[in-house]
Amino acid sequence: MPGLLVLMGSGETSPTMVEIHRAAARTLRAGARAVLLDTPYAFQENRADISARACRYFAHSVGLDVEVAAAITGADWVFSGPGSPTYALDRWADSGVAGDLRARVRAREGVTVLASAAACTAGLATVPVYEIYKVGAEPAWREGIDLLEALGLQAVLIPHFDNAEGGTHDTRYCYLGESRLSRMERDLPPGTAVLGLDEHTALVIDLESESVRVAGRGGLTVRRPGTLTVLPAGTHTDLAELRRLAEGRAGTPAPPQPSSSPETALSEVTLEESIRSCEESFKAAAAGPDMVAAAQAVLDLEVELVKWAADTEEDSGGVEQARELMRLLIARLGELASTASQHSQDLPALVLPLLALRAELRGKGCYDVADALREAMARGGVMVEDTPDGPRWTSVS
Template identity: 50%
Template sequence: MDAERGLLALMGSGETSPTMVTLHRELVAHLEPEPGAVVLETPYAFQVNRDDISSRARDYFRRSVGLVTSVAPEAADATWGDSDGVRDRVRRAAWVFSGPGSPSYALERWAARGMDEVLVERVRRGYGVTVMASAAACTTGFAALPVYEVYKAGHAPAWLDGLDMFGALGLPVAVIPHYDNAEGGTHDTRFCYLGEPRLSALEKELPAESAVLGIDEHTALIIDLDSSAARVWGRGVLTVRRRGVSTLIPAGTSFTLDVLRGLVSGEEGAHTARPQPGSADPSLVEQPAGDAPATLEEVVNDLEGRFDAAREKRDARRMTEFVLALEAAIAEWGADMEEDQGGGEWARTVLRGLVRQLTAPAQQGMLEPERSLGRVLAPLLEYRRRLRAQGAYGQADELRDVLARGGVEVRDTGGAGLWLLSDAPPRPSRE
């Protein structure tokens, strides 16, 4: 296994979403088949649904990346042994991943178990692929932000001692993921829910030679520890912020760690605009970034808009296509470890609404059921048949219930299935 090529990847968010599949595959492409791959559950280990989160993560990496992983336990384990055994496995793993949760909890637990030294050592040695995302990314600087305590519990903003994984690279930085967060709507939730006033206050407590490293959502900073080369990947920017003045490095930009050190220390000056090829800083080389990947919310909004346009044209076939595309997107995003803030349930609510709208025209006499509704239902019922064949009875029942709420009853028979509208005779389907 070629784990001697060291890579450090920091992700601002979306670490187990469809947006990061391409990057994950790239990060492990040089590893031999079935490398030692470990998921550190520590940041979210205090959550009652930690087993479900771990299961979704393992399924994501297996299905989307082709990577078989194991989860490092928080306590002694018959397979892993005591803390020494866990540390040794993580130290030797070709690939290590840690993601969402609480930065303060992770730092406390890792320090108590000596895992902090192991993680820093991986960077210092330039060994293996180390992926730190969301809360875990927040722990990697010399100073770390206690997100839960500040945003959820109302504690006064204050820095914690971080892992300082960047210390070995000569980069005194505090890392802030979710840098461009906009969930607050009317209130400022940028900078990992800090907002500008609190970040400005915290900046004053940092040493003069240090800076804040901000990573936008669905964006990553990848550092090749062998060549000291770095690049920004994804849909947003990497921000180097010193005393309120920011250098914005867009996705697709490659640069050396010497350039980053200069920006952090202020020696190279600070740019207030995004660097472009041929600008004053020739060390920042911008590459084509391609189409920015979408979030689940953007996918849902886009498909809902397309559905509405098709409905205006009374195009039942296209309406059905967009419903099926939305269902596929929800399934794709189902493994996202951060999908615990209602996004998935909101998307499913939209899906149910669209399915109900598919049946409404026929119910109101706007479309002739046999010709129009039958064409709409055929692919939906075929999809339900596949779900049942795969043993996904819960999802199949949910689709049946959604159709029922839209006025279409599906009856499972020993042979072919039947569907019917209210006060209408049963109609055979191919299910």
């Protein structure tokens, strides 16, 4: 079976990465055994929920039936993702999983997909992100499992390379920022490169042909003291070229190439961007007021929530942020109904789209959201009663 190593900067169970997962899964034999290593987040109280969401994602979106395990012996496809890199390192070293992962890459066999925290362990050293960013530990490296050594690469891998969550402070480079990364680079063995993977971006290495491609939204940065090369998404090259760049030798990286593969259809819009778009659409509609467009904006947001429900990347808080926005927009719909109730001649044109929105939400099984909409309308002076003949509304202003 062909060997494949896929490293992801983030978004591993999001719509943005579906086609990358599917392309990797297509290389598997029929009846292949697929294993999800839950070690990086095994310390979390919600580990079962994270695993369940990931398994649903791979089953429904990728077509892989995945089992959750702490070992990978006999697995054709292995995936590991979010959590704590150092927690995973400690347990993989004790259990032998680290050696098993290295053996897979050396043998050029099987599909190995590491993302986020798990991807952080792939180099000769690892960023202990929880300890540095969340606890305040002094910036220092931890030894990695060094899958890259088998590929002739002396490098560390840093996911979330273009992270911008900090807003007013620098959270690039997996939340290190420039000052801490620069300081830590001086502690690396001479000749070590930093491979930075942007969010929602994958480095796909065919272990047999040694072809390399960068897929997704961002790019792969090869960083050495005084030099920096960025391979944007769409770049097709090979391991020999990547080695030259990592060693600081002059290289000629292949430019991005048009592709006829399914990855040209990648969803390149993140949940954060979708939330912002829906919110802006709602504000514009409410200013009209255009209740049809406002209701559609809420529906669009609900569609995005469904699409991203399996996302296990918890630090960004995107799904919860979207839920909070939906509740806020529904409350705003109630306020619009209240304003409209003061002008009874305009009320039907504003209430009917809300009833249609509620019916669509109920039809999708989103009864809690539909109930919240009815309560918001009631606060706005529009009472909705469900009858055998359908909903009936009255104004109580």
